[in-house]
Amino acid sequence: MKRKIPKKPGPRIEIASRNMMIDQKPEIWVRGFVPHNHVVITTETIDETGVHWRGKTPYVMNTQGCLEIAAAESEGEEVEETDPWEIFDAMRPADTPDGPVPLFAWRTAEPIHIEIHVNAQNGDSAQSSLHLCLFDEATTIREDVREGPLQGTLFCPKGDGPHPVVICLGGSDGWFTEARPALLASHGIAAFSVAYFGGDPLPETLSEVPLEFFDRAVDWLNAYPAVDTSRLGIYGYSKGGELALLLASRDPRIRAVAAYSPSSVVWQDPNGGAPKSSWSEGGIPLPFLPMYVSGMKILKIMTGRPVAFRECYAQGMERHPEQTEKARIPVENIAGPVFLVSGTEDGVWPSSEMADTIETTLKDAGKDVTHLKYPGAGHLTTLPGLPAPEVMDTLIFGGSSQNSSRALEDAWQKMVTFFQATL
CATH class of the missing domain: 2.60.40.2240 (Acyl-CoA thioester hydrolase/BAAT N-terminal domain)
Structure with missing residues (x-):
């Protein structure tokens, strides 16, 4: 055979x-x-x-x-x-x-x-x-938090704790997201994604949003035995990056900060009408810097054409130097190290230039700061491992998708290492 x-x-x-x-x-x-x-x-x-x-x-x-x-x-x-x-x-x-x-x-x-x-x-x-x-159910617990004005989701590693915890802030839609905090928790760091506006019972719009939402989030975490709020970090991107730096500059409980595509100042709300501050504290609006929106930009907005707002923010700084100083985020008051990520071709606002300013201020104050500045990358906000956007609806993010994707992949790995080393 x-x-x-x-x-x-x-x-x-x-x-x-x-x-x-x-x-x-x-x-x-x-x-x-x-x-x-x-x-x-x-x-x-x-x-x-x-x-x-x-x-x-x-x-x-x-x-x-x-x-x-x-x-x-x-x-x-x-x-x-x-x-x-x-x-x-x-x-x-x-x-x-x-x-x-x-x-x-x-x-x-x-x-x-x-x-x-x-x-x-x-x-x-x-x-x-x-x-x-994005979520490893074998190693991570998911906890929904829906308690009046405190709206969010906690992802916490299983096993012996308490674990360090990072509060995660989204961009200008203000609501909580789950993808990034779930992914961060897979690396042994609890992550609490919290909304700060965008739906009842929180403010509807990004206008004079009370910073007190942060205290409610920390109070809730203090009562959660698996996390250690003495090892508290904060992570935000875009408008959430502005907010993360602002909160850290006012609250010494925050021991480490990561801000993607950040701002060095408090900006006006992005809604139409008379400009107002984006943030308030104790019922008092914080000093802010207005954008300068040209007639051509207004025409593009009204006709639904793609718009890059970078110039509007840059010209706001140029036209209002005295307000720039009043609206400046006092990052030198931040208690712990700061991790910044920016793209040189950001079309939303000049995040690289503003991150440069933050970096200089922190170094002059003798503080620990890392600034990852990626040439040819745009507005960096999204997940690693996926194509990065060049536009969102009619908002131009800038840069090339390939450059931004590689930047996000590199920055994410380094941010995880940053939080593991500092919390």
């Missing part, structure tokens, strides 16, 4: 784990293709609003017909290595792949399902899939 010779496996995709935290690089191997053949790797997913995203990335197989998309070393196999985030960053809306990259909508802690296809010139193909996870 003749011995059966097993068939050589054909074209295939091998993935070390199909459930990966989104801030970790997956290990993906493409094998069994014709050596030196040209292939295209297609990644596809659907965001929370139903937008279909697709990315196409070309590669050439090596002499063994293999390709490694992984950060791990191969065992005795000659392969061409590439960054696994590249195939995710390449995704664009399938209906408008050549337009400015919009916001990838994902606010919850649900996993993102990615389909992966490989197609070669000779017709060979393979497919697989994986989940990019």
Whole structure:
């Protein structure tokens, strides 16, 4: 009887784990293709609003017909290595792949399902899939907090505590999000995402928002036995970055601050009409700096055309130097180290220049500060491991999606390390 010779496996995709935290690089191997053949790797997913995203990335197989998309070393196999985030960053809306990259909508802690296809010139193909996870239910507890004006979600590591805790603040929509705090908690740091306006019973708009919401959040955490508020940090992006620095400058309980695309001053509310301060304390509006919105900008807003507000903020500073000083956030009063992230091509406001000012002030005061300034990146607010936006509706974020994506991926890893080292 003749011995059966097993068939050589054909074209295939091998993935070390199909459930990966989104801030970790997956290990993906493409094998069994014709050596030196040209292939295209297609990644596809659907965001929370139903937008279909697709990315196409070309590669050439090596002499063994293999390709490694992984950060791990191969065992005795000659392969061409590439960054696994590249195939995710390449995704664009399938209906408008050549337009400015919009916001990838994902606010919850649900996993993102990615389909992966490989197609070669000779017709060979393979497919697989994986989940990019934000919440690790094996290691993390999720706690909904809905207590009157205190609205948010706590993600807390399981196991022995108490754990350090970071209060997380979103951008100019003011409501809490879950994706970033859930991801932060997977690294052993409790994260409390808190709303500061945007829905009942909180203020409807970003106008004279009371800073007292922060005290309610800390009081709630003080009664939660698994966290240690003596190791309290704060993290915010965009308008939340302004707020994080402002709160830290007024409250010595905050031991470490991370601010993405931040501001060095208190700005007016972004609503129309007579300018008001964004923030208040004890019922008194804080000193603020008004924007300067030109007639051309107003026309663009009224006609629904894309708008970059960077000039409006820059000219507000230039036209009102005396108010700039009154509205300045006294960052030199912050008790702990500060971690700043900015993109040089930010189209929303001049965050790199304002972060430079913050950095100089802190260094002059002998304080510990890190400023990651990324050339060619725009308004940096979104998750690592996904395509970064160039626009959000009609708001121009600036920079290129690729530069911003790589910046966010690099900054996130360093921010996690920052909080682990300082809290």
